[in-house]
Amino acid sequence: MVNCENCGNEHNGEYGSGRFCSIKCARGFSTKVDRSLINKKISAKLKGSGHSNIKLICKECNKEFSIDWNKRNQQYCSRSCAGKLKGDWNRAHSRLSSEDWSIINKKSYSDGRNTVGGGITKWYIYNGIKLQGTYELRTSKILEYWKVKKIIHNW
DSSP, X not given: OEEOTTTOXXXXXXXXTSSOXXXXXXXXXXXXXXXXXXXXXXXXXXXXXXOOOEEEEOTTXXXXXXXXXXXXXXXXXXXXXXXXXXXXXXXXXXHSOHHHHHHHHHHHHHHTXXXXXXXXXXXXXXXXXXXXXXXXXXXXXXXXXXXXXXXXXXX
């Protein structure tokens, strides 16, 4: 049995070069000499920069807001103000009608530039139709059954 160079506990010497009992002790040993300096640096970072909050004027609404020193380059008081000036999605989206978006989406899907998002789903081909997931597959089978039984005309 060998004693760990960091904590002094006995160990069988199987870890790494055999000098330490664990990865924690191996990494701790390499920073042991500078630990107090490292702790001071970390403490200073966590406490902030030593500056107090500053007051800025929002570029969009001209309202004064208070912000941490570390974020002193922020130009807007909120995300909504930043979005208004930069032309956010809601404003762009509302300019087009639902028919316009339908045309855009159909074109992007047909070109292959757009895909259905939301997770990893298995794709199926059923009667020449590309389906996403088992829910669509089951629905297609039910609709096909209803078509054969003449409950519906077509789907």
